[in-house]
Amino acid sequence: MILSLKNTFAQIGNATLFASRFFKELIVPPYEAKEFLKQCYIIGYKSFPLVAITGFIMGLVLTIQSRPTLVTFGAESWLPGMVALSLIREIAPVITALICAGKISSGIGAELGSMKVTEQIDAMEVSAINPYNYLVVTRILACTLMVPILVIFADAIGLVGGYAGINIKGDVNFYRYLSQIIQSLEFSDLIPATIKTFFFGFFIGMIGCFKGFNAANGTESVGRAANSAVVTASLSIFIIDMIAVQLTDLIY
Amino acid sequence: MIKEKKNSDPKSKDKNQAPIIEIKNLHKTFGKDNKVLQGVNLTVNKGEDLVILGRSGSGKSVTIKCIVGLINPDKGEIKVFDENILNLSKSELNKMRVKIGFLFQSAALYDSMSVRENLAFTLRAHKRDLTADEVENEVIEALENVGLSDAIDKMPAELSGGMRKRIGLARTLILKPEIILYDEPTTGLDTITSREISELILDIKHKQKTSSIIITHDMACAKLTADRIMVLKDGKIHAEGTYEELEKDEDEWVRSFFE
Numbered sequence: 001m002i003l004s005l006k007n008t009f010a011q012i013g014n015a016t017l018f019a020s021r022f023f024k025e026l027i028v029p030p031y032e033a034k035e036f037l038k039q040c041y042i043i044g045y046k047s048f049p050l051v052a053i054t055g056f057i058m059g060l061v062l063t064i065q066s067r068p069t070l071v072t073f074g075a076e077s078w079l080p081g082m083v084a085l086s087l088i089r090e091i092a093p094v095i096t097a098l099i100c101a102g103k104i105s106s107g108i109g110a111e112l113g114s115m116k117v118t119e120q121i122d123a124m125e126v127s128a129i130n131p132y133n134y135l136v137v138t139r140i141l142a143c144t145l146m147v148p149i150l151v152i153f154a155d156a157i158g159l160v161g162g163y164a165g166i167n168i169k170g171d172v173n174f175y176r177y178l179s180q181i182i183q184s185l186e187f188s189d190l191i192p193a194t195i196k197t198f199f200f201g202f203f204i205g206m207i208g209c210f211k212g213f214n215a216a217n218g219t220e221s222v223g224r225a226a227n228s229a230v231v232t233a234s235l236s237i238f239i240i241d242m243i244a245v246q247l248t249d250l251i252y
Numbered sequence: 253m254i255k256e257k258k259n260s261d262p263k264s265k266d267k268n269q270a271p272i273i274e275i276k277n278l279h280k281t282f283g284k285d286n287k288v289l290q291g292v293n294l295t296v297n298k299g300e301d302l303v304i305l306g307r308s309g310s311g312k313s314v315t316i317k318c319i320v321g322l323i324n325p326d327k328g329e330i331k332v333f334d335e336n337i338l339n340l341s342k343s344e345l346n347k348m349r350v351k352i353g354f355l356f357q358s359a360a361l362y363d364s365m366s367v368r369e370n371l372a373f374t375l376r377a378h379k380r381d382l383t384a385d386e387v388e389n390e391v392i393e394a395l396e397n398v399g400l401s402d403a404i405d406k407m408p409a410e411l412s413g414g415m416r417k418r419i420g421l422a423r424t425l426i427l428k429p430e431i432i433l434y435d436e437p438t439t440g441l442d443t444i445t446s447r448e449i450s451e452l453i454l455d456i457k458h459k460q461k462t463s464s465i466i467i468t469h470d471m472a473c474a475k476l477t478a479d480r481i482m483v484l485k486d487g488k489i490h491a492e493g494t495y496e497e498l499e500k501d502e503d504e505w506v507r508s509f510f511e
Binding site: 030111114115118119125126127128129 | 320321322346347349350352354356357358360361362363364373374377378380423427
């Protein structure tokens with residue numbers, strides 16, 4: 001028990017050092033722009049279909065599930081506003097981040113883990129190429145910038161899903177639906193929800209890189225790095241969300 | 253920079269015999285009591301190919317990884333080009349690493365890059381002012397040196413074991429190192445390919461005037477490439493000599509490598 005706690009704290013300490021190195025290396029040349037754009041393409045563009053499907057389903061299901069309760073109170077007209085608020089403030093950021101943790105964090109963990117095991121990271125090191133700069137900085141930065149974009153995209157698709165859900169048992173014009181959403185939303189709903197997604201992105205990238213970069217030797221460790229990256233990134237998303245909600249509640 | 257000593261004394265050794273790598277009393281322990289290196293001493297002279305033999309786990313790879321700073325030894329001194337690499341800053345060590353090529357046992361090609369990109373990536377990292385045409389020419393030249401210019405557009409997964417080793421060597425050579433460290437260059441290859449790689453090592457030595465440390469279990473490779481052989485046992489250098497000398501060594505354990 002004590003040993004396990006000690007290992008956990010050691011891991012947190014190592015992860016903190018690993019993350020702090022990101023900020024140091026971020027401003028130090030060489031800047032790997034080509035690799036950064038490649039990672040943006042892989043992390044962002046290639047995740048669009050998955051995020052679109054889950055975003056649509058989130059909106060649709062939330063609307064269908066919420067309708068009976070609102071109908072009981074005769075508040076069916078509040079449905080668009082309620083769905084939009086739930087999606088934008090909480091559900092779309094968290095679910096999209098969890099999907100990204102599964103897809104991106106595990107992918108980075110496995111990729112860097114296998115590079116470590118097959119000595120590719122050592123090969124960069126002995127060629128006097130900074131592997132942290134080339135592999136880690138580019139991936140963390142791409143995640144930090146792409147996850148918010150994916151979340152905004154999921155918000156939009158989720159609202160389309162909500163519109164479809166409303167029209168299963170009703171008949172609402174799309175412009176009426178949109179105007180109800182806009183009326184019910186404020187900037188104080190959008191800004192904190194968007195800010196926290198940058199932290200989600202940073203942690204998804206950082207944890208994937210940390211687990212992969214520190215994989216032990218042997219192919220077994222590649223799977224372990226990928227698995228551990230997903231679990232840790234998912235847990236960190238909930239912890240960040242909890243802190244973000246508390247802070248938002250204090251500020252607004 | 254290599255400081256070539258001007259010999260005024262005709263009796264002194266030739267300037268080519270000045271040690272380019274000098275390791276003194278190198279110790280490395282993994283974990284609590286896994287003592288891998290227990291006082292290794294060795295020298296490599298300029299233009300010399302030194303072969304290190306030893307049983308698996310005897311610390312051969314650890315020794316050469318210490319030379320390039322991949323593993324930090326617990327104690328000892330490693331002088332390369334007369335500079336103790338253990339005292340170098342990160343940027344000084346990187347400058348030193350450019351002069352030292354390292355061929356990994358698995359070749360360690362970057363899986364996500366084609367052969368062209370593997371070589372160009374390494375080159376561009378150090379010579380950012382080169383034009384695309386200059387990079388392409390250097391890549392082709394390096395591949396021609398290892399006889400694999402046809403493989404330029406292949407991915408590492410499409411290459412055979414021997415081809416991977418050659419491409420790994422081309423990637424090492426593209427930075428024109430003065431020292432090359434080979435970690436089991438012929439392991440896992442058939443006899444004919446092993447011989448081709450050994451001949452390539454010899455060819456590189458003559459053409460590029462490199463000095464090398466070759467870790468191997470392949471005695472045919474050792475016979476062909478070694479100017480001098482060192483045998484590692486219990487974390488120390490146990491025997492040293494030419495292939496012919498060690499083949500007739502008094503120690504049966506040393507002779508057993510040559511049987």
